[in-house]
Amino acid sequence: MRLWKTGPQRNIVLVRGEGNHVYDETGKRYLDLQSGYWCNVLGYDNPKIVKPMQEQFKRLTNVMSAFSTNEIKEAMNQLGKVLPPELDRISFLNSGSEAVDLALKIARAATDKTGLVVNERGYYGATAYTFSLCGAGRNTSYLPNPGELYTLPAPTPENCTGWSCLEPLKKLVQEGNDNIAAIIYEPVIGAGIFVPDIGYGEQLRKYADELGALLISNEVTVSPAKSGKWFAHQHDNVVPEILTLGKAIGCGFPVSCMITTGRVEEMCDGKIYHVQSHQNDALSGRAVATVIKTIMEEGLVDRCAEMGEYFLERFNEIKESYDCVVDARGRGLLLALQLGEEYAEQGEVIQWDLIDKGFLMDYHKASNSFRFFPPFTITQKEIDEFIKVLKESLSIHCG
Numbered sequence: 001m002r003l004w005k006t007g008p009q010r011n012i013v014l015v016r017g018e019g020n021h022v023y024d025e026t027g028k029r030y031l032d033l034q035s036g037y038w039c040n041v042l043g044y045d046n047p048k049i050v051k052p053m054q055e056q057f058k059r060l061t062n063v064m065s066a067f068s069t070n071e072i073k074e075a076m077n078q079l080g081k082v083l084p085p086e087l088d089r090i091s092f093l094n095s096g097s098e099a100v101d102l103a104l105k106i107a108r109a110a111t112d113k114t115g116l117v118v119n120e121r122g123y124y125g126a127t128a129y130t131f132s133l134c135g136a137g138r139n140t141s142y143l144p145n146p147g148e149l150y151t152l153p154a155p156t157p158e159n160c161t162g163w164s165c166l167e168p169l170k171k172l173v174q175e176g177n178d179n180i181a182a183i184i185y186e187p188v189i190g191a192g193i194f195v196p197d198i199g200y201g202e203q204l205r206k207y208a209d210e211l212g213a214l215l216i217s218n219e220v221t222v223s224p225a226k227s228g229k230w231f232a233h234q235h236d237n238v239v240p241e242i243l244t245l246g247k248a249i250g251c252g253f254p255v256s257c258m259i260t261t262g263r264v265e266e267m268c269d270g271k272i273y274h275v276q277s278h279q280n281d282a283l284s285g286r287a288v289a290t291v292i293k294t295i296m297e298e299g300l301v302d303r304c305a306e307m308g309e310y311f312l313e314r315f316n317e318i319k320e321s322y323d324c325v326v327d328a329r330g331r332g333l334l335l336a337l338q339l340g341e342e343y344a345e346q347g348e349v350i351q352w353d354l355i356d357k358g359f360l361m362d363y364h365k366a367s368n369s370f371r372f373f374p375p376f377t378i379t380q381k382e383i384d385e386f387i388k389v390l391k392e393s394l395s396i397h398c399g
């Protein structure tokens, strides 16, 4: 038997993790600049996470959705300390895809409308419904037809002078479109790490209000803490009606959250049915409460901002010194380094060279960019070690 093919695979078998590193079966050590698949943000084998989760597995794991647990109550208590107060209705689910899927169902049910506004660079998930909204999933024969769908260009500096990337929304308002259920956006676009100017969320809020649509902030990849604020939409003065979280919220445990307001719950008027085996599990509650508490106790929101700034400064130095690098961008510990078009093919060569040298990192072909989602516990020394080896590789492979 072999795994269903999901993309390029190397014959590296990872056997354990410790702190910011993972080890393969030969004992080779790698600095994990990806936090697993952008999830394991508090380091591997962190006793602050491992001990409560071990204890929880023994005490109580999964319960029927008709019952509550102390763990879910504690997760809501911890989240309530850091979320905007309006966002006080929550469902704990298992994956980011599921949280986005439910957010979209809710938006359509609450508004009695079907149209959606998405981003051309956005990723929404792997379920049939969410993937049908992604660039690669649109207009395929094997996925549901996403219906009335409008796409915004990515908020890059070239695309978005004077908010020009929001022209399609202006047009929808001018045309009097009354069928838009939601505008769904990522405050930093994970697929390429595109960082909009401050004020982007407020612009979207304004258009959502004019269209009578809900604003969904999809923060599965970019929150909590990673962007240098608890939640990435908080870089703007805006509160979405729906917030989706995943990945880092469980720090390696598969849990996600769909969070919304009492008003949206009322608007749905009992129309939504979403019950699933592992919804609101005690284990999920314990994971979320533990992660939020640890981030708070260790001041990791500020640390993400500081380390991200340090990392980005090093990337900007690289951009000044290497012709093949055309852009360095980031917000907090969400970072990207982009190669020029003519060097696009070298990206994977450099990626695998660095993996061979002990640094797990990603190359996103669609944007010619190396992407970095390092753990919140990364140190300056580790960043410096990586930058040194990255420079050597860039010198060899793209001059």
Ligand SMILES: Cc1ncc(COP(=O)(O)O)c(C=O)c1O
Pocket: 095, 096, 097, 098, 100, 123, 124, 125, 126, 186, 190, 218, 219, 220, 221, 246, 247
């Ligand atoms: C922005 C965004 N939304 C949704 C998802 C789907 O999350 P998951 O892979 O946990 O289902 C991802 C995953 O990368 C994502 O980046």
